[in-house]
Every structure is written in C-alpha cells, then in structure tokens.
Amino acid sequence: MKKRDKCFLLYLPFYFTFASMQRTILISLYLFMIFSGGLLMANELLVSKIIATSFGNSIQSWAILLSVTLLSLAAGYYFGGALLKNRERILKKSLFINGGLLLFQFLLTLNGEKFSGIFLEMGFTVGMTLFTALLIFPLALFLGANSPLTIELIAGHSSQNAGEVAGRVYGISTLGGVAATFIIGLSILPLRGVTYTNNLLLGMISINLLILLLAALNQKRLKN
Secondary structure (H helix, E strand, O other), rough: OOOOOOOOOHHHHHHHOOOOHHHHHHHHHHHHHHHHHHHHHHHHHHHHHHHHHHHHHHHHHHHHHHHHHHHHHHHHHHHHHHOOOOOOHHHHHHHHHHHHHHHHHHHHHHHHHHHHHHHHHHOOHHHHHHHHHHHHHHHHHOOOOHHHHHHHHHHHHOOOOOOHHHHHHHHHHHHOOOOHHHHHHHHHHHHHHHHHHHHHHHHHHHHHHHHHHHHHHHHHHHHO
16 A cells, blocks of 8 residues: 555544534534524514513504514624624634523513513503513524624535525524424413423523534634
C-alpha cells in the first residue's frame, strides 16, 4: 500500500467524526427552529385564552393580538440581525437569549394574569394592547431574534448559501407552528386549561435550550 493511501486511511476516522459532529449541529439547529415556531404559536393561543377572560374574544381582540405579535416578531428579527454585526460567539448569544426566554415565561406563569385588572381600567383598546404586549412582546421578540442567528449558524456549518438556509429555516419553523396550533389549540388548551399549557411551554423552552446547548458543545468540540 502506498504511503499516501496509508495517510488517507489514518485520517479517515477523524473525517467521519468531523462530519458526524457537523451533522449533529445542523440537526440540532433545525430541531431548535421547529420548537421555536411551535412556541410562538402555542404562546399566541395561550395569550388569546388569557385575554378572552378579561377583554372578550371579538374580532377587535384578535386584531390587537395579531398586530402586537407581528410587531414583536419584526422587532425580534431586527434585534437578531443587529446582534450579527459582531459575528463572534453567536451560539452564546442564542443561549443567553433563550435562557432569558425561560426566565420570562417562568415569571409570566407566576404573575401574568394578576395584572389584568390594572389594564382593564385603561379601557379596551389601550388596556388590551398593553396587556397583550406584556404577555407576548418579550417571548416573540426573543423567538424572532432566533431566526437570523440560527440562519447564520447553519450557513456556517453547511455548503448551502444564506438564501437556501433561510428558506429551510422559515419553512420548518412554520411547520412547527402549524403542528403546535393543532395540538395546543384543538386538544391541550381546551382540555387542560391555561396553567397546564403554560407549564408545557416552560418545558418546551427548556428542551429547546438543551438542544441549543448540545449544538454549542459539538461546536466547541469541532474547534478543539
């Protein structure tokens, strides 16, 4: 056997280990975005249920809810893009953002509904808009920021260009949202109620954080 062939066989296990870690990182990041899409829609349904008890379930209520959600997402996309001006430690930024998301959802679980009386005194439009912003803005902001950060991370670990990656990320996160809408909206929320659904969201955020941590650990191994 030629010396060159021996060297190739020697480095072959390292190549497959590298490829396996790259694949694990990509799978983790795509799975992370599926959960992120599901979290957004699950939280929107949960907030609609909370708001309905105080402000009703009219078309005006839904108009405010959707407007606040879209505005929060827009701010999140911009925030995530702004974080990419410095491309170092992108995964650490994502971990920090999603850790904050878990903390906020935990505080919301404890205190969210207690504030409804304060906002009711402000009138329907102003009160509901502010109450909806309290319940939705932080979570949608953080979830929106995940998209540009994750697109950048996946593009750095694959041969695809940013356009291909963005299409896949938004596609699978939307599928996650569709799945969560059916499962939460048609089964869990009507049958188990607000508290159970809120605790479920806490669990989903925790799982998402662990998935992101797995990607971060594999990325660290690659660099070493």
